[in-house]
Amino acid sequence: MSKKTVLTGITTSGTPHLGNYVGAIRPAIRTSSDPSVASYYFLADYHALVKCRDPERVHRSTLEIAATWMALGLDTETATFYRQSDIPEIPELTWLLTCMTAKGLMNRSHAYKAAVQDNEQAGEDADLGINMGLFSYPILMSADILMFNATHVPVGSDQLQHLEMARDIAARFNHHYGDHFALPEAVIDSGNAVLPGLDGRKMSKSYNNTIPLWLESKKLRKHIMKIKTNSLEPGEPKDPDDSALFTIYSAFVDQNERDEMRQAFADGIAWGQAKQQVFERIDQELAPSRERYQDLMANPEEVEAVLIKGGLRARESASVFMQQLRAAVGIRPLK
Numbered sequence: 001m002s003k004k005t006v007l008t009g010i011t012t013s014g015t016p017h018l019g020n021y022v023g024a025i026r027p028a029i030r031t032s033s034d035p036s037v038a039s040y041y042f043l044a045d046y047h048a049l050v051k052c053r054d055p056e057r058v059h060r061s062t063l064e065i066a067a068t069w070m071a072l073g074l075d076t077e078t079a080t081f082y083r084q085s086d087i088p089e090i091p092e093l094t095w096l097l098t099c100m101t102a103k104g105l106m107n108r109s110h111a112y113k114a115a116v117q118d119n120e121q122a123g124e125d126a127d128l129g130i131n132m133g134l135f136s137y138p139i140l141m142s143a144d145i146l147m148f149n150a151t152h153v154p155v156g157s158d159q160l161q162h163l164e165m166a167r168d169i170a171a172r173f174n175h176h177y178g179d180h181f182a183l184p185e186a187v188i189d190s191g192n193a194v195l196p197g198l199d200g201r202k203m204s205k206s207y208n209n210t211i212p213l214w215l216e217s218k219k220l221r222k223h224i225m226k227i228k229t230n231s232l233e234p235g236e237p238k239d240p241d242d243s244a245l246f247t248i249y250s251a252f253v254d255q256n257e258r259d260e261m262r263q264a265f266a267d268g269i270a271w272g273q274a275k276q277q278v279f280e281r282i283d284q285e286l287a288p289s290r291e292r293y294q295d296l297m298a299n300p301e302e303v304e305a306v307l308i309k310g311g312l313r314a315r316e317s318a319s320v321f322m323q324q325l326r327a328a329v330g331i332r333p334l335k
């Protein structure tokens, strides 16, 4: 197995927010142009169906997320950027892996167990509302990763278990059918990667505390003014280490500016003034890409063309590899 291969997927069930940007999109775009790394970024639209049954939403989210990555400068010449559903080899591989996956392994999945527990606590049948997609979702995710022999998979810490499962499934397959798959490793972002939301908890769609990425300046400012602070008055010293506002600011500035803001907190900067500075900094970083984003949203055929091209490129290796895997399990011409 040859060069470092980075791969990550983005589920297409929502609108990109600042937390996605800082935690996943910005670092990925920075590596996307590194020619020494093979990078794969894809829109996990099959994953979206596990939770989202609103076709308009899945469709719209796919466009929004693709346009976001492109507007922010993803290097789609160097990196392979595609839509999961354009690679029929992925569901095909999912089946081969499904037949190698112990049901007991899936029983231990946190996401599935949490759903069962919610049902039990509510006094309902344990399986109420749980579809097979939720149950076997880690196998689809394993296929995404193993299809391209990814070695490094940047994910949030909530996805660690899924990476362990992918390794487990790959090892089992290798053990039985020969050495076909590289064992992937999770790359957990450190530092600023987890951005707090308006209420100070992790910024997440499920907490309803997000700041959408593509708000126009005025609305962006309004949202930032809503970030929760405390009742300390101007002139009273404030603790940066206990402030979501400071953490958010830190994700957008260098060490110098961070230290300056730390000092301003100690000197009792007014919350309104600090928020204004945070707004200006974020706006300054995003404004140059905003127009490009709107432009792509208005011209979805441009986005479509890029995805089609990426999908064809991804399939060049996927179809050859799939052929090899099919043969390995005994599915090959009879002559």
Ligand code: TRP
Residues within 6 Å of the ligand: 007, 008, 009, 010, 011, 044, 047, 140, 141, 144, 145, 153, 154, 155, 159
């Ligand atoms: N399950 C991931 C998430 O919710 C998204 C995803 C799907 C993914 N397939 C993947 C991430 C493969 C990394 C690799 O965040």
